[in-house]
Amino acid sequence: xxxxxxxxxxxxxxxxxxxxxxxxxxxxxxxxxxxxxxxxxxxxxxxxxxxxxxxxxxxxxxxxxxxxxxxxxxxxxxxxxxxxxxxxxxxxxxxxxxxxxxxxxxxxxxxxxxxxxxxxxxxxxxxxxxxxxxxxxxxxxxxxxxxxxxxxxxxxxxxxxxxxxxxxxxxxxxxxxxxxxxxxxx
Amino acid sequence: xxxxxxxxxxxxxxxxxxxxxxxxxxxxxxxxxxxxxxxxxxxxxxxxxxxxxxxxxxxxxxxxxxxxxxxxxxxxxxxxxxxxxxxxxxxxxxxxxxxxxxxxxxxxxxxxxxxxxxxxxxxxxxxxxxxxxxxxxxxxxxxxxxxxxxxxxxxxxxxxxxxxxxxxxxxxxxxxxxxxxxxxxxxxxxxxxxxxxxxx
Numbered sequence: 018x019x020x021x022x023x024x025x026x027x028x029x030x031x032x033x034x035x036x037x038x039x040x041x042x043x044x045x046x047x048x049x050x051x052x053x054x055x056x057x058x059x060x061x062x063x064x065x066x067x068x069x070x071x072x073x074x075x076x077x078x079x080x081x082x083x084x085x086x087x088x089x090x091x092x093x094x095x096x097x098x099x100x101x102x103x104x105x106x107x108x109x110x111x112x113x114x115x116x117x118x119x120x121x122x123x124x125x126x127x128x129x130x131x132x133x134x135x136x137x138x139x140x141x142x143x144x145x146x147x148x149x150x151x152x153x154x155x156x157x158x159x160x161x162x163x164x165x166x167x168x169x170x171x172x173x174x175x176x177x178x179x180x181x182x183x184x185x186x187x188x189x190x191x192x193x194x195x196x197x198x199x200x201x202x203x
Numbered sequence: 204x205x206x207x208x209x210x211x212x213x214x215x216x217x218x219x220x221x222x223x224x225x226x227x228x229x230x231x232x233x234x235x236x237x238x239x240x241x242x243x244x245x246x247x248x249x250x251x252x253x254x255x256x257x258x259x260x261x262x263x264x265x266x267x268x269x270x271x272x273x274x275x276x277x278x279x280x281x282x283x284x285x286x287x288x289x290x291x292x293x294x295x296x297x298x299x300x301x302x303x304x305x306x307x308x309x310x311x312x313x314x315x316x317x318x319x320x321x322x323x324x325x326x327x328x329x330x331x332x333x334x335x336x337x338x339x340x341x342x343x344x345x346x347x348x349x350x351x352x353x354x355x356x357x358x359x360x361x362x363x364x365x366x367x368x369x370x371x372x373x374x375x376x377x378x379x380x381x382x383x384x385x386x387x388x389x390x391x392x393x394x395x396x397x398x399x400x401x402x403x
Contacts, residue, residue: 070283081259107249113387
C-alpha cells in the first residue's frame with residue numbers, strides 16, 4: 018500500500034528548489050504522485066510547461082530546449098522512463114545534455130513491503146509476475162544503472178538539497194541525472 | 204514527385220540564418236547544399252525524435268525560424284508530436300515531412316500505410332493552421348518563399364523519389380563537417396553558435 022500523500026514530500030518544496038535553480042521549462046507527463054507539482058508549475062509564470070504525448074518525446078523536446086539555450090527539466094513516471102529508452106539514449110545522453118529528470122517511482126512502497134531489493138540482482142519471472150508488487154519498481158533502478166544514468170532517491174522534504182546537487186552533477190558531468198520520487202508529493 | 208535536389212536546392216538558396224534540422228536520408232544530401240553552423244543533423248541519435256527535438260529548439264528561440272526536414276518513417280514513429288507542436292504554440296517551426304513511402308536508409312522497405320497515408324490531413328487534424336502538400340517541383344519552388352514567411356507552425360509534406368542513401372556514421376569518412384565529430388561535440392558547437400548569432 019502506498020503511504021498517504023500527507024506523509025510524503027511537499028510539492029511546494031520541490032517546486033521552490035526548481036525555481037531557485039532557474040529551471041525555465043518543464044517537459045513531461047504527470048502521474049498521480051506529481052499531480053500537485055504539475056499544478057504548481059502550471060500556475061508559475063516563471064516556468065513554461067510543455068506537456069508531451071509520450072515520455073520519449075519529452076527527452077527530445079528537453080534536449081532541443083537545451084540546444085536553444087534554455088534550462089529544462091523533465092518530469093515523468095518510471096513507466097514512461099521504460100518507454101523512453103532510445104530517446105533518452107539518443108538525445109540527452111548522446112548529446113551530453115545536462116538534464117535534471119524527476120521520475121516518479123511507482124511501486125516503490127509495495128516493493129519495500131515485499132522486502133524486494135532492486136540491487137539484489139536481475140528480477141526473476143517470479144518477482145516480475147508477483148501480483149502484490151508493481152514490476153516497474155523492480156526494473157527502475159536496474160534500468161537506470163544499465164543506461165548509465167546517475168540517480169538519487171528523493172523521499173522527504175529533507176531531501177530537497179538533492180535537487181541542487183543533482184542539477185550540479187548534471188552540469189558538471191554533462192549528462193542527465195535522475196531524482197527518483199519515492200512518494201507522492203502533496 | 205520531386206528529386207532531393209529539387210527539394211533541397213531552392214530551400215538552401217532561400218535560407219539565411221534559420222536553424223535547419225535534418226535526419227536520415229536528407230542529412231547527406233542537405234550537406235551538399237549547406238555548410239552552416241546552424242545545421243543540426245539528428246543522426247546517430249534517437250529514432251523518430253527529430254520533429255520533437257526541433258520543437259524544443261523552436262520553443263527556446265521563438266524569434267528564429269526552425270526548419271525541420273523529417274522523414275515519413277520518422278514522423279510515423281512519433282505522430283503524437285504533431286499534437287504537441289500545435290499545443291505548444293511554436294509559431295516559428297516549419298515542419299517538412301519528406302515522403303518517399305519507405306525506410307530509405309535500410310533499403311527502401313515500405314513504411315506502414317505507404318501510398319495512402321495523408322500526412323497533410325493528419326497535420327490539419329492536429330490543428331496546424333498552414334499546411335501544404337507538394338508533388339510537383341515547380342509548384343513547390345513557387346510556394347516556398349511564402350511558406351517560409353509568416354506565422355506557423357507550418358506543415359509541408361513533399362513527395363520525393365526513392366533514393367539510395369545508406370546508414371550514416373559519425374567519422375572522418377563523412378563529408379559533412381558536423382558528421383566528422385561526435386553528436387555531443389556538435390551539439391555543444393551548435394549551441395554556442397546559436398546563442399552567439401542574432402536572428403534576422
